[in-house]
Amino acid sequence: MTTASQKPDAHIYRMELGPRSYDIHIQPGCLDDVGAAVRRLFPEASRCLVVSNEVVAPLYLDRVRESLKGAGWEAHACILPDGERYKTVDTWSRILDALMEARLTRREPVLALGGGVVGDMAGFAAACYRRGVPYVQIPTTLLAQVDSSVGGKTAVNHPHGKNMIGAFWQPKLVWIDPEVLRTLPQRELRAGLAEAVKYGLIRDAGFFRFAEEQADALLNLDADAMSRLIYESCRHKAEIVMADETEQGMRALLNLGHTFGHAIEAMTHYQAWLHGEAVALGTRMAARLSERLGHAPEGTETRIVALYRRLGLPVDIPAFPADAWLDAMGHDKKNISDAIRFVLMRSIGDAFIADDVPEEDVRELIASY
């Protein structure tokens, strides 16, 4: 590529999962090189299907198509409506219709161009079409770049539960261009930063400090700070996934803030908060629960809330009756039997799984806000 030399260097992290291994490629401006990259993976294929949505497609679909065309691809497209409320079996079914119409074979790839919803649905469609075809993630939101595009968790929502219908299906490549974040609404940028901060809370106190120190640079999309944030986030996510691909144990640490966060999303019918915002609220609650149970030192919650405030994230816990909270958490899909599972912290940078939190402590925590 003649343009490659003008771009900043790529950061590449290799997800090692045996026959399911793949590269996570991070490089400002790399969106225009995606056609050649996908061609290297599938030298013999001719067709592909780009799945995107009504917001992202007008911004980036032409560039992606141009790049694909330049690499000899016959690129079909499937444009979905935008928003979590369309993350349904029906929308997923439309992607399958598009795959049938384009007559993609078992060895031709699906490309997911968009945020987490597009990636989850396109990935789940790829998992099921002809019992599994390859796919490539081209995440365009920060949340997708630091989390959902990596690791192979795909899904759609059921009317009674988020991500209840899905598959573990790894992509063949994750292609991340941080420059696309320029068109991302501020609120979504901040929700993505919350998700990145989570890795610091779970397993890397130094990375949490980096986020504290670089908060302004990150909000201003400084190229170096943002590339490092994405790379380190992908590295953490990948290390956790490599240790526990199908979420039998350690991977569950990534659900820090999710037990409360999913409950908040469910109780507000996924209308009030972005996923990353709800998880930030849930993480705040998990921090206080950790302190109250004597696991984490005093001040843990305060320090987290301070960073969230600097990043412009919501920190006020919504008021619902304790029974509503518990009911919403009872539906959480990570539960074993009827116990509620929490991810708690011993300190910033050291999370663990707690299966044995008494309901009474949860009720008292809820009442404390």
Place this chain on the structure above:
Amino acid sequence: MTTASQKPDAHIYRMELGPRSYDIHIQPGCLDDVGAAVRRLFPEASRCLVVSNEVVAPLYLDRVRESLKGAGWEAHACILPDGERYKTVDTWSRILDALMEARLTRREPVLALGGGVVGDMAGFAAACYRRGVPYVQIPTTLLAQVDSSVGGKTAVNHPHGKNMIGAFWQPKLVWIDPEVLRTLPQRELRAGLAEAVKYGLIRDAGFFRFAEEQADALLNLDADAMSRLIYESCRHKAEIVMADETEQGMRALLNLGHTFGHAIEAMTHYQAWLHGEAVALGTRMAARLSERLGHAPEGTETRIVALYRRLGLPVDIPAFPADAWLDAMGHDKKNISDAIRFVLMRSIGDAFIADDVPEEDVRELIASY
């Protein structure tokens, strides 16, 4: 079990697939022991969901529920309409609704009680619910007992193609009671025999001979002959699956008769023939194609047709224009790029993959009937 000693011995074949290994248990009368068997696999679970259909449930659901109850299970049920035309995303979605309603956790099993359609849909629902929960196959048709319940291929149909939406998802146990075949319509019994005979054609001339010699005993449901037929079929299926779990190569041999067979099913809108019947017709065509291309000796097709006639299977190839055949085969999901793939025979007991059959030869074959 007090009743166990009164039953004929079990034939057990172990499918070895590393962490996805499981037993295929064949034993007349074992339907009443399924609760205890599933309990041994999941000692800590409390709930399960039995998926069946309107034809099978009145015959066997009470016995299965009784057995489950006796082993301490809280058994929920989901009864589907009967028939291939209901093998759709919509019906699959109903199973997911039932799973949500029963609040099954990630470690509680789905039980598929029925033929191939029930097994395929229940298995695909288990593959997708919470990104994958365990399931057990309790096949009640011969076709399902000798083929579809073993090997982990799950799917539903798309309006434009059979089994186009699915997953590779292995069961945790296959529990086969040959006595349930007593309630199976003759026509379905025969279609199942055709599928068993296929293993002989692909890789075991002795097994083909066994079917020729025992044709009457099999049609009369002789316990010894039928148990041997099912066991040997499961062994063949399992050996092929173990060598090639996700159908990258050798497993494609199982598609003997399927390229033409699927075309026949598609052209007749899945109304005229049972799947096993269509595959028998397709196998006849594959035999003649093998002879015409000089791969198989003369008389191969004749010997196959003779056995099919004894088993009461259809042998007359339906008349459609060659373009309709080729169009219908072009949709076949096993194709790579635009080439049509066939499974052909060198002799009875020795099948192979042919990717390079000229379209002209296919047209001449079609014209020859």
